[in-house]
Amino acid sequence: MNSELLFPECPVRNVLARIGDKWSLLVMHTLHQHEVPMRFSTLQRALPDITQKVLTTTLRRLEADGFVQRTVYPEVPPRVEYLLTDRACSFLQACQPMIQWAINHMAVILKDRSTHAGE
Numbered sequence: 001m002n003s004e005l006l007f008p009e010c011p012v013r014n015v016l017a018r019i020g021d022k023w024s025l026l027v028m029h030t031l032h033q034h035e036v037p038m039r040f041s042t043l044q045r046a047l048p049d050i051t052q053k054v055l056t057t058t059l060r061r062l063e064a065d066g067f068v069q070r071t072v073y074p075e076v077p078p079r080v081e082y083l084l085t086d087r088a089c090s091f092l093q094a095c096q097p098m099i100q101w102a103i104n105h106m107a108v109i110l111k112d113r114s115t116h117a118g119e
Contacts, residue, residue, distance in 0.1 A: 018065060019091070023050060023058045028067060028088050029099060037071065037081035067091065 008014060019025065030046050031038055038046075044055055059082060062068040067088040073079040084092075092099075 015065075018061065019067065021058075023047075023054060024062060024067075025095065025099075027055070027058050027062065028084060028092055029095075031068070031082060031084045032089070032092050037083040039079065039081055043082060062088070 019028075026047065027043070027050075030043060034042075034046075040055070040059075043059075044050065044052065047055065050058075059068055059070065063070050066085055069083045069085050071081045071083070073081070
């Protein structure tokens with residue numbers, strides 16, 4: 001059973017578990033780095049290891065939770081752009097120290113992993 005249903009009043013299980021999946025933070029971080037609305041294809045190129053289906057699902061969840069604004073332009077073919085909301089920007093401000101820590105420590109962590117890979 002879904003923990004959101006079992007513990008609806010718990011912010012960690014309800015909110016953070018939903019945006020703490022494999023892709024949500026990375027998608028928001030990528031949108032934040034570009035600082036301008038991004039088209040789906042541009043976002044997918046920026047995250048080459050995400051599938052189209054997973055990116056679509058992630059963006060829909062982020063939109064449903066108010067982290068991403070999706071704008072569809074009535075053109076042929078339709079143009080769709082994604083932009084972070086103020087909610088996402090405030091969340092990323094809280095995450096920035098963690099993101100910077102990961103950037104600063106990645107090389108040594110990867111080195112440690114390779115050392116322990118043969119065990």
